[in-house]
Amino acid sequence: MANDLFNSFMSGPDEQGRFGIFGGRFVSETLMPLILSLEEEYNKAKDDPTFWAEMDDLWANYVGRPSPLYFAERLTEHLGGAKIYLKRDELNHTGAHKINNVLGQIILARRMGKTRIIAETGAGQHGVATATVCAKFGLKCIVYMGAHDVQRQAPNVFRMRLLGAEVIPVTSGRGTLKDAMNDALRDWVTNVRDTFYCIGTVAGPHPYPAMVRDFQSIIGKEAKEQMMKAEGRLPDTIIAAIGGGSNAMGLFYPFLDDKAVNIIGVEAGGKGVNEKMEHCASLTGGRPGVLHGNRTYLLQDDDGQILEGYSISAGLDYPGIGPEHSWLHEVGRATYVSITDKEALEAFQLCCATEGIIPALEPSHALAHVMKIAPELPKDHLICMNMCGRGDKDVQTVAKYLNFDMSDTEGRTVG
């Protein structure tokens, strides 16, 4: 129906790469021709059945898709309200949703004849996924990672190196994810001929936010079909955690025009969304600005200088958010909330104890919000939460926060 199309939330971005005022192409002239060429190649690939045939084959046989939609029965009983389903993207090869997008971009890079792949990573999940797919295709892989993150995510650094990637600790700026992204952009601007920049989230200059969303949308497409099969109807509420926002965009996008579906994004509230800015809740605590090629909500000071975010979760530790989320926030199609470190840790433990699933700290934020709302909702209310990553990488961090001495074989806590 024409009227429905007109009102669609799924038609963005426009030709300028904008979602409302958000998005765009704020890059240096050196990169502009590369971004235009990427857009052209992506548009070709998107309409090419052989591209998607290759994706589908690898998703099925290399990644292990579709990921299950799992009814979390004990969690549901424990919370005593809404019926909770988990979309199990933590069961993907490499343990998170990141590989959905990496496969798409690397196949595109191969079509474009690029031989050198660069990526930025925070927690290391995108870096591991990129190193993995590069190893599979025999491509050179360079991963930029903030020096601070290199320390707190040592196992992922070793994984990337085992997979043949070169991991470059970034010490410029403050040595965090945003600095890693700066250095990846600097690499790209220097190595324009042979290099493909594989961005890990729905941010950056157009066409990245749309392209990454399209690759991650497999999550929402599957969830929709699986929910129809399990319950014969769509979920009432879908929930996902947000750093840059790629797993959330992947879950949300196919549901945007299903107006009865309530959409909730969960940002990292760190130590609390307050004036000290010890959080990463760009939408809750930031305002619109321009960074890393796009206009979006950013954590910044009064002078437009970018602030460092803080979160227990390295994967959410980014001062921006994908531009499409900024737009969905402003038009009110999705609701964005924040969850503190403490709340996320409680959810992490509850999930381990009730479902036998060790979640990553990122989806633990989403789960913490589920814990808040589920008890108040009726038993026939269906929640679908994206379990976007597994928590093996986080056990050391969690042990530290819980004062658990990992070297103590008796399992005592510290002090």
Place this chain on the structure above:
Amino acid sequence: MTRIDAKFAALKAEGKKAFVAYVMAGDPDYDTSLEVVKGLPGAGVDVIELGLPFTDPMADGPTIQAAGQRALEQGMTLQRTLDLARTFRETDDTTPIVLMGYYNPIYSRGVDAFLADAKAAGIDGLIVVDLPPEEDAELCLPAQAAGLNFIRLATPTTDDKRLPRVLQNTSGFVYYVSITGITGAAEAEATDVGPEVARIKAATNLPVIVGFGINTPEKSRNIASVSDGAVVGSAIVSQIGAGKPVADVLTFVKSLSDGAHSA
């Protein structure tokens, strides 16, 4: 006609090449930075590029990024940067000042308010690295309407097909980026730059100034000899960063400007 247009007209009449110097506003602190800027015209600088500090300068190398961090740690802001320009203007009403930086501090202030303040402070032109022609409506067109030059970067990746678009709303001069890369990294070679400058000059009447990878008086001369002038940034900024006395920094700048002016 802006001070930039007047300066290039004068240089052309004299048959001289331009020397452009970049320094970061507020580096290592406001007073020292002002002293350096005030000394630049006497050291042979034809156009001053005043860096606007930003936390995430994605087109700059470590030298400029560190300078920006030093400035920010000393409390430098967009407002203080404009204050510095205004103070300079009290004693020099002819040397053009181009504000060079990234869009977010400007966007954060508000484009209209920024343009009014910049114009009042005596800024003549803007180079905003992360605003390509595709985003002209943001700042380029409003700046031109406010009487400020908007100087565009052309790069080795700007092919003939794209060049007209890059030149379309450019004024003052064209800044040719000599290398693919960041400031202060690879070295520019006159043999590579010459044909590129000729290609751009065939498409515009604006002066074509070359920057990135120029760090010695000899390079300054060589590059100026195949273009309308040379820009040096990181090499000067690294002297300031090393804590050299202002007089020594200006002596170094003089050697670079002599290089360009002897071309």
